[in-house]
Amino acid sequence: MARKSPLESKNKYSSQKRAKSQNKSKSKLRSSRSESRPGPSSPLATEQLHRTIGKILEKQEFRNVAEVNDFLRENIMGRNLDELLAESEAGPAEQAQQLACQAMETEDLNETLDLLNRALELDPNNTDALAMVATLMASNDKERIGALAAVVRRAEENLGRSFFEQNQGDFWAIVETRPYMRARATLISLLIRTGFSHDAITHCEEMLQLNSNDNQGIRDTLMGLYLKTDNLQGARDLLDQYPGSFLAVFNWGRVLERFLSGDLEEAKQAVATAHRANRYVRDYLTGRKSTPQLLPEYYSLGDVSEAQMCATEIGDAWRSHPEAVQWLKSLRAD
Numbered sequence: 001m002a003r004k005s006p007l008e009s010k011n012k013y014s015s016q017k018r019a020k021s022q023n024k025s026k027s028k029l030r031s032s033r034s035e036s037r038p039g040p041s042s043p044l045a046t047e048q049l050h051r052t053i054g055k056i057l058e059k060q061e062f063r064n065v066a067e068v069n070d071f072l073r074e075n076i077m078g079r080n081l082d083e084l085l086a087e088s089e090a091g092p093a094e095q096a097q098q099l100a101c102q103a104m105e106t107e108d109l110n111e112t113l114d115l116l117n118r119a120l121e122l123d124p125n126n127t128d129a130l131a132m133v134a135t136l137m138a139s140n141d142k143e144r145i146g147a148l149a150a151v152v153r154r155a156e157e158n159l160g161r162s163f164f165e166q167n168q169g170d171f172w173a174i175v176e177t178r179p180y181m182r183a184r185a186t187l188i189s190l191l192i193r194t195g196f197s198h199d200a201i202t203h204c205e206e207m208l209q210l211n212s213n214d215n216q217g218i219r220d221t222l223m224g225l226y227l228k229t230d231n232l233q234g235a236r237d238l239l240d241q242y243p244g245s246f247l248a249v250f251n252w253g254r255v256l257e258r259f260l261s262g263d264l265e266e267a268k269q270a271v272a273t274a275h276r277a278n279r280y281v282r283d284y285l286t287g288r289k290s291t292p293q294l295l296p297e298y299y300s301l302g303d304v305s306e307a308q309m310c311a312t313e314i315g316d317a318w319r320s321h322p323e324a325v326q327w328l329k330s331l332r333a334d
Contacts, residue, residue: 096123100179103132112136127155127179131186141194148187155180164210171210181207185216192225201225201234214242220249220313227256227317246301248278248310252285256317259324271331280307285318286329 096119103115112132119129134147156164159180171177184207191200204222208214219242226234235257239250251274258267275282283289284307291311299305318325 092122093126096120096126096129097179100126100128100132104128125154125158127151127158127183130154131179131183135186141190145187145190145194145196148183148190152180152184152187155183168210169212172213172215177210181211181216185218188218188221192221197225197229201229201231208241220247220310223249223253224314224317227253227260227314228320230260232257232260246277248274248281248301248306249313251277252281252310253314253317255328256314256321256324259327260321264327267327268331271328278302278307278310280304281310282328284308284311285315286325291315 099115099119099122103112103119106112106115113136116129116132116136119126120133123129130151131148134151135144138144138147159177167174167177171181184203188200188203188207191197191203201222204218204225207216207218208222211218219238223235223238226232226238235253239245239254239257242250245251251270255267255270255274258264258270278301280303284291291308295308295312296305299309318328
C-alpha cells in the first residue's frame with residue numbers, strides 16, 4: 001500500500017482566496033530582517049552553504065587553523081552550493097533541509113507543497129518543513145498555534161536538553177538551531193496576533209537567553225510587548241541589556257517608557273533623541289500615517305522603511321495608551 005503524502009489529505013487550494021490566505025501564512029516564516037527573495041546570495045542560501053561546508057569539514061582531520069584555511073581556499077572557495085552538496089554526499093536530513101529552504105523561498109504554492117512533501121519523506125523531523133506545514137495547513141490561528149507549538153516542542157526534544165544547556169547564549173551561531181529559532185519566532189507572531197501577549201513575552205525572553213546577540217530582532221518585539229502590558233521594569237531592563245541602541249524601536253520605546261513612568265521632562269528629552277534617530281516614526285505613532293499591511297523586506301536606518309517597521313513593533317503599545325499619543329501630538333515637532 002502506497003504511503004500517503006504528508007500533505008495529501010489537505011491539498012485543496014483551488015480557491016484564489018484560500019491560496020492568498022495561505023501565502024500570507026507562509027510569509028510569516030520569513031523574517032524581513034533575516035530572509036530574502038530567492039537568489040544565490042540570499043541568507044537561506046548562505047545558511048545552507050555554511051551547513052554544507054561544516055559537513056565537509058567534519059570529514060577532514062586538521063592539525064591547526066592554518067590547515068583549515070588552506071583546505072577552504074583550495075577546495076571550497078569559488079564553488080557553488082550544488083557542487084559542494086554533491087561532494088559532501090548529503091544524507092537524507094541534509095537533502096530535506098535543502099528542499100525546505102527552497103520551499104521557503106518559492107512563491108508558487110503548489111511547488112511549495114511539493115517541496116515540503118519531498119522534504120518530509122526524506123526527514124519527517126525537519127523543523128522548517130514541519131513549521132511550514134503547521135502554518136499552511138491549519139484553518140485558523142488557534143490551530144496554527146497548537147500545531148506550531150508542537151513543532152517547537154518536537155525540535156527541542158530532537159536537539160536535547162544537554163544541547164540547550166551547553167549552547168545557551170550562542171544559538172544562532174550554530175546553523176543547526178536556526179530552523180528551531182525560526183519556528184519559535186513564527187509562534188511568537190501568532191501569539192501576538194491572537195492576543196496572547198504574556199505567552200509571547202515568555203517565548204521572547206527565552207529566545208534572548210538562547211541567543212543574546214539577537215540576530216532575529218526579538219528584542220524589538222519584546223520592547224513592544226513590555227510597554228503594551230505596562231511592564232515598565234521589563235522595558236528598562238531591556239534598554240539596559242542593549243545599551244547604546246540607535247534603532248528607532250528602542251529610541252521611541254524609551255519615550256513611552258519615560259512617559260508611563262511619569263517623568264515628562266525626560267520623556268521630552270527622549271523625544272528629541274528619538275526624532276534625531278528617525279523623524280518619520282512620529283507620524284505613524286500619532287496616527288497621521290497608517291502603517292502599510294505589506295512591509296518592505298529590508299529597512300534603512302532613519303528611513304521611512306525603518307519607521308514602518310518600528311510602528312509595527314511598538315505601535316500597539318502606543319495605541320494602548322491614548323494619553324501618551326495625545327501628549328506626543330501636543331509637542332512641537334522639531
